[in-house]
Amino acid sequence: MPGTSPDLTNPTSTGPAQVSSKAAAPIASPEGAAKALASRRESVTASKEKAGELAVDPKALKQFVEDGGHFSLVRNFRLADLVTLGNGFCGSLSLFSSARYLLTSDPKYLWQALAFPLAGMIFDALDGKVARWRNESSMLGQELDSLADSISFGVAPAMAAFCIGLRTPTDTAFLTVFICAGIARLARFNATVALVPKDETGKSKYFEGMPIPSSLFLVGIMAYCVRNGWIEGPGGRGLGLPGGLVVPLKEALGIDVHYGSLVFLFWASLMISKTLRIPKF
Template identity: 65%
Template sequence: MSTLSQRKPSAPNGKTDESKDAALHQYQETEGHFSMVRNFRLADLVTIMNGVCGSFSVFSSARYLLTNDEDYLWQALALPLAGLLFDFFDGKVARWRKESSMLGQELDSLADLISFGVAPMMLAFTLGMRTYLDTVALTGFICCGLARLARFNATVALVPKDATGKSQYFEGLPIPSSLGFVGILSYWTKMGWIEGKEGIPWGVVTLWGKPGGSGEVHVVCFLLVAWAAAMVSKTLRIPKI
């Protein structure tokens, strides 16, 4: 994955301009309708499975909203964790096969955004965070995750490396940390603290207007705002273990 599996270039001089041009030519010199598929490496297919897990999580959340069948809800909660496993193993596979690709580097971040950005926020909406300001906070979290992944792609070569070439720390909170929030949502689901049962813990506050209006927001959204701010922080450095 973009933040954990180290599939990105590890140093500013890790690729010369000539090698980058050679890497790009592999996409230009193939012909045919499915030529892009032939450019996939095994690690890229593992990365795509991360995106598959995130997408199925979103659809499972939607099915729960349609049917109120909690089996779909538990599927939606479990699938981001399955995505994390694929996210971990894509880097392992790339190192085992001793191959990487520019396509794989971008797939990493796109899959992470689905599994650890969109899917968890869809779960939050599904479980009851549905006011206007709630959706603003959820959208802000996704966008901060998007910005964090884009910055990682652009600046990973500037982060100090250890003797093995791995970055010594993360700048900002990695987006897979959102699985911690999914864990919280799983506990709330088990306890019945969701919409249609006992409701989201800590309730709502009204920032303006009348209760029930557009100025109402769930208190837990302030946690998400702080979480999103930590992802795009330039000064927060998370040591790698």
């Protein structure tokens, strides 16, 4: 009625309520959030070949999130996580060895740079076995694995390729594309592995795109070139590499690019491919 103040405590609806999806969404409790993350973790972990069927304990996840101590990250590491860090450790040593080779021209450092990614692969294969042996899993396991792989099988091989002679601006651009493709491939795996068809054991039937550890094949090719002297020293342009520069591109467009860097570019395309499916054995 006129002159009557509206009832603010019980407003009358004049039409369909316009509520945003975020406002309408239920607010998860800490326990619910922990269970949701653990559920995602279980589906991802079960799909990784090397992780088997290990499950993440929601209580351990909650403890990890709520632990506010200064060294809580270290305290929550599992033995398998330390093994995974060994992979990243080897990749880092490979980078430093490449740098020492560029500073000293001592071939022993180049051989070390090519050997450390192989050692990283050993750690990468062992961490899942250690997790099954200890019958435990970690919330950080998959993230650590992807980050370590990006160093040992992405950045380290690209730096070694730079050392043996792929040093033109176009070469370095292609090597950068190779690194970024490896990172993107790892991110896609983490995000979509739960959607890949599984076998009766719960493991993914195939990889989408070339797995980044396959870059060890390129490391083997580089080692073969080093053994036969088909490289260029730190001060050279890399004309001693097999095939040398792509002459048609140089004559037509003035672009200095080596055939070797085209191999890395091709490998990058394999890693980010959606249609390429590599069966798991």
